[in-house]
Amino acid sequence: MLAATRSMSRPIAYLFGVRRRRLPLAVTQVVALAAVVFAASLLSLVTTRVSGAPPAMWSANALGVMCLLRSSRRRWATFVVAAIGAEVTAMAITGISPAMTASAGICDAVEVLLCAGVARQIIGRRLDLSRPQQLAVFGVMAVIAPFLSGVILCAVATALGRHTPLLPKLTTWVFAHTLGYLIVTPVLAAIQPNNLKRLASKPSNFAILAAFAAITYALCSAPQFPPQAVIISMVVLLAFRMEMAGAAFGALLMAIITMGVLLANHKAFGQDGAAFASTLFVKQFNLAVTSSCALAIGATLAHRRRMKMSLDRSLAAAERARASALEAVRQTQLAEELGGLGYWRLDLTTNKNSWSPEMYKIWGVDSDTFAPPLEASLDAVHPDDRALAEANIRRVMLETEAFHTRPLRLVRPDGSIRHVSGKMGSERNAEGVVVAIYGALIDMTDLRLSDDALRASETRYRLLADHSTDIIVQVDLTDTILYISPACRRMGWEPDELIGRKRYDLTHPDDMPRLARIRADLVKGMGSTRADREYRMMAKDGSWVWVEGSPSIIRDENNLPIEMVSQLRDVSERRAFEDELLAARDAAEGAAKAKSEFLANMSHELRTPLTSIIGFSSLLSEMGDLSEGARHYVQRIATGGQSLLAVVNDILDFSKLEAGQVELDPHAFDPAGFIEDTVELLTTQAENKGLTLGLIIDDTVPVCIDADSSRLRQVLLNLVGNAIKFTSEGRVSVSVTHEGGDAPHLRVQVSDTGPGIPAVRRDRLFQRFSQVDGSVSRNHGGTGLGLAICKNLVKLMGGQIGVESEEGKGALFWFTIAAPPAQGVIEVEQALAQTREMKPSRILVVDDVSVNRELVRAMLEPMGHTFVDACNGLEAVEACLREPFDLILMDLQMPGMDGIAAAKAIRANSPANKQTPILALSANVLPDHLAACAAAGMDDHIGKPIQPMRLLTKVAEWAGQEHMPARLKRDVA
Numbered sequence: 001m002l003a004a005t006r007s008m009s010r011p012i013a014y015l016f017g018v019r020r021r022r023l024p025l026a027v028t029q030v031v032a033l034a035a036v037v038f039a040a041s042l043l044s045l046v047t048t049r050v051s052g053a054p055p056a057m058w059s060a061n062a063l064g065v066m067c068l069l070r071s072s073r074r075r076w077a078t079f080v081v082a083a084i085g086a087e088v089t090a091m092a093i094t095g096i097s098p099a100m101t102a103s104a105g106i107c108d109a110v111e112v113l114l115c116a117g118v119a120r121q122i123i124g125r126r127l128d129l130s131r132p133q134q135l136a137v138f139g140v141m142a143v144i145a146p147f148l149s150g151v152i153l154c155a156v157a158t159a160l161g162r163h164t165p166l167l168p169k170l171t172t173w174v175f176a177h178t179l180g181y182l183i184v185t186p187v188l189a190a191i192q193p194n195n196l197k198r199l200a201s202k203p204s205n206f207a208i209l210a211a212f213a214a215i216t217y218a219l220c221s222a223p224q225f226p227p228q229a230v231i232i233s234m235v236v237l238l239a240f241r242m243e244m245a246g247a248a249f250g251a252l253l254m255a256i257i258t259m260g261v262l263l264a265n266h267k268a269f270g271q272d273g274a275a276f277a278s279t280l281f282v283k284q285f286n287l288a289v290t291s292s293c294a295l296a297i298g299a300t301l302a303h304r305r306r307m308k309m310s311l312d313r314s315l316a317a318a319e320r321a322r323a324s325a326l327e328a329v330r331q332t333q334l335a336e337e338l339g340g341l342g343y344w345r346l347d348l349t350t351n352k353n354s355w356s357p358e359m360y361k362i363w364g365v366d367s368d369t370f371a372p373p374l375e376a377s378l379d380a381v382h383p384d385d386r387a388l389a390e391a392n393i394r395r396v397m398l399e400t401e402a403f404h405t406r407p408l409r410l411v412r413p414d415g416s417i418r419h420v421s422g423k424m425g426s427e428r429n430a431e432g433v434v435v436a437i438y439g440a441l442i443d444m445t446d447l448r449l450s451d452d453a454l455r456a457s458e459t460r461y462r463l464l465a466d467h468s469t470d471i472i473v474q475v476d477l478t479d480t481i482l483y484i485s486p487a488c489r490r491m492g493w494e495p496d497e498l499i500g501r502k503r504y505d506l507t508h509p510d511d512m513p514r515l516a517r518i519r520a521d522l523v524k525g526m527g528s529t530r531a532d533r534e535y536r537m538m539a540k541d542g543s544w545v546w547v548e549g550s551p552s553i554i555r556d557e558n559n560l561p562i563e564m565v566s567q568l569r570d571v572s573e574r575r576a577f578e579d580e581l582l583a584a585r586d587a588a589e590g591a592a593k594a595k596s597e598f599l600a601n602m603s604h605e606l607r608t609p610l611t612s613i614i615g616f617s618s619l620l621s622e623m624g625d626l627s628e629g630a631r632h633y634v635q636r637i638a639t640g641g642q643s644l645l646a647v648v649n650d651i652l653d654f655s656k657l658e659a660g661q662v663e664l665d666p667h668a669f670d671p672a673g674f675i676e677d678t679v680e681l682l683t684t685q686a687e688n689k690g691l692t693l694g695l696i697i698d699d700t701v702p703v704c705i706d707a708d709s710s711r712l713r714q715v716l717l718n719l720v721g722n723a724i725k726f727t728s729e730g731r732v733s734v735s736v737t738h739e740g741g742d743a744p745h746l747r748v749q750v751s752d753t754g755p756g757i758p759a760v761r762r763d764r765l766f767q768r769f770s771q772v773d774g775s776v777s778r779n780h781g782g783t784g785l786g787l788a789i790c791k792n793l794v795k796l797m798g799g800q801i802g803v804e805s806e807e808g809k810g811a812l813f814w815f816t817i818a819a820p821p822a823q824g825v826i827e828v829e830q831a832l833a834q835t836r837e838m839k840p841s842r843i844l845v846v847d848d849v850s851v852n853r854e855l856v857r858a859m860l861e862p863m864g865h866t867f868v869d870a871c872n873g874l875e876a877v878e879a880c881l882r883e884p885f886d887l888i889l890m891d892l893q894m895p896g897m898d899g900i901a902a903a904k905a906i907r908a909n910s911p912a913n914k915q916t917p918i919l920a921l922s923a924n925v926l927p928d929h930l931a932a933c934a935a936a937g938m939d940d941h942i943g944k945p946i947q948p949m950r951l952l953t954k955v956a957e958w959a960g961q962e963h964m965p966a967r968l969k970r971d972v973a
Helices: 002-015 028-052 060-069 073-094 100-121 132-159 164-190 193-200 204-221 228-266 273-339 357-363 372-377 383-398 443-468 486-491 509-523 573-621 628-651 654-658 673-678 685-686 708-728 786-796 848-862 873-882 901-908 929-936 948-958 963-972
Strands: 341-347 350-355 408-412 417-428 434-444 471-476 481-484 536-539 544-556 563-570 665-671 692-699 705-709 731-739 743-753 801-805 811-818 840-844 865-872 887-890 918-922 940-943
Touching: 028 073, 028 350, 060 073, 060 100, 060 164, 100 164, 132 164, 132 273, 164 563, 193 654, 204 228, 204 408, 204 673, 228 273, 273 341, 341 357, 350 357, 350 786, 357 434, 372 383, 372 434, 372 685, 383 408, 383 417, 408 486, 417 443, 417 801, 471 486, 509 544, 509 563, 544 801, 573 628, 573 948, 628 673, 673 692, 673 708, 673 731, 685 692, 685 708, 705 708, 708 743, 708 786, 708 811, 708 840, 786 801, 786 811, 801 940, 840 848, 848 948, 873 887, 873 901, 901 918, 901 929, 918 929, 918 948, 929 940
Parallel strands: 692 731, 840 865, 840 887, 887 918, 918 940
Antiparallel strands: 341 350, 341 434, 408 417, 417 434, 471 481, 471 563, 536 544, 544 563, 665 705, 731 743, 743 811, 801 811
8 A cells, every 4th residue: 555655656746846856957847747737727627618617726826836845946937937838728728818818827927936935935945734834824825826816817807808897706716726725735745755654554544535535425416515514524534633644635535526516516406607606606615714724733733743752752862861870870880989989078067978988998997887077087097198188178178179189098997008099179158158078089009009010110121121232112002102222322312312203203114014014913913024023223313224123012901902112123234244145146146047048049049040051051962963163162051050050059158168168279271261261151141131241361361370260250250240230231341461470360350331339338348248138039139248259269369359430430340369370271071961761751840930941841851751831839730730740840939829839739729739749949959948848748859950860860769659748858857
């Protein structure tokens, strides 16, 4: 029932703004108001037209007034226009003349605004017709506003030339509008959540309303209307039963039924027009009186209910106050007992001395056997303090304000002494004469003993703290320093300068979060490590001193933290020593890391091109149909490849070079031909960049010298390679001269037309790891170690190295080596490749360099193998998903997916090649690289540059076999 009532009331509540949360002005609200007003106006006009009688009740204005009272003033204009527009439309539809329609619309607008405006001004925004005062104000306006608007309408009708009697029209207008206000407005006001809840709280209320409607209809349908007092009595009973809601709904039902029956059956009653108008007037008057009485009774009853509720709340509050007072008395007595507090009062007019129960306990006497006269009280004071007690009595007689007394001693009957302190005051009459004295007394004996013990303990503690070399500091929970030992003078502070300051004022900002965490852990009962307790404390000169703290929390008897005490020890020297050790360790680790990075980069940078050089030269050297010139070129390729391989091996053993363990291999060789062959190795590289590579060998260069040709080639290739690498256009020139004398030496100069070297960066040359970026993604590659190697090698060969350069004008690098003339020439050994028969296999070759893939095919195709190429790891995985292979040769360093990731993907996702052997074919040959290969699921490793015999041996060993994950891991270990 309650739910149904709520659902029925929602549209009306939404229209008239009774929801707590006001909705913004919306088209839906305006349309809803216009529709309701239009329906109400049309119903009244059609009923009037059918019956031929004037309107019995005009409810449209009541709807408009209620809507205005429930909304803000800024919306009034919109709502009034919508309501009057709907009303005028209804009049026009029913055939009323345009002049009267406009006049009535204007009068209704004035009436609505007048009624709502005055009511809002007097009542306020919150309309509640259940309050008698508001109901009276609204009732007066319900009569005055229609009367004024009716007068205006009559004046307009007279001006329009209508000569109908004005008084009957005015009376009908006023009664119809007033009845609408008195009937419709209270009903709309009663549609409130509280009223509806109260109405629906008793299901019988709806039955009573239905019975009322049925009885009213039966009485009104009789040929002779019953006495109006019968219906009025029933409405009043509804008001008594349901208060304002019953009065409002009863008046509404009464008006609808009475007017409906009267208008529907007026002809059946045999009344002519004048008689019916008179009857209608009487009925309207009765309805107005009945509604007014019922609403007044409902408002009075509602006011009575509110008054009763207020009284009940006041009584409940008084009862709670009484209970609180009793509880306060009980707590006061309990506090007196727990705190040893007693109070007394001496009435000077009756000489009666009143004691609280705790006073007897302090004195150590029984209240049943001891009467507390003033003289007996003074006799109990210790003889040494009696003069003080008498002085307090004299003082309280003179002073008007209460005062605290000095502590004194009481001697109990059993001879024990109690230390007491208190407060005394006096009561005076209108003439200012003291009529009574009173006071409170507290037993401080236990506290005094505790204070004495505490002072003794504190004296011992301060004696230890003042003579300790460590700083002892005591802070409260707000980190305010309560005590600090004199040892703080070691940091330039005096104790008085620090007491009262915040501990964090002396703590380094970077250490404050950690100390806050340590304190929180200590409060929770958790410990901390010694390293966590070390922080920086500020000395008086502003410097920071490392100290180690040993904090501990002081708790009260309830185990709640109240203070913290810490012992601080200067650990600056130890921290400095530890910092030196850490710095040395970091330096050593940095050097080792840089060295490992260098080895990895150089291995890949040099071994990658050597793969093609050595591999193809080896294949060419085995061809029997080479011309003499071609064989000569092959010989040079092979020589250059072997030389570069020697350099790579030397670089990988860089630790020997750092330790001075590299030994020279001097021998006789032709410097001119050797240097010419060496420079020619880089001719193709220079031509690819559009550079001219020139060589000038002076006539002073002897035919044969005694030196280490491999080290000379290593230095020369590095300098010429750098010149080509950093020169974008122009030329690179190499010039060679020889100077004899007591120290014959060979001088080589390499000049270029590159960008030159800025002076600010020139000091970084010839230093180890001078390139900051150690990754493989730099513009020109390299390890940043080449010139440092050249410097060491040149120095080892008894020479010097240097550079001359200006920014924007190229660079000239030169070096000299000891080169005494010698006899004979060096012979180059030729290595013979051996092959073995093997079963033809299907091999997947994965390498981002096409030349490397071509080289592998050239070495293995004579053995009958077939191949599938992949230029990166992703293509290799896709190929393995398409078909099975007998062997996979996998490069490691490739763009996109590298070899490590590809091997893992194949092992995890390729059923056909999950057990296929995978051999790493890479220039990365360091132990870390081998370990990574084993972890990725590879079976073996073939280093670059590729040696034909090693490649053939590994392929013959693994082709067609199954994956053996433990093999490479064992080799690495």
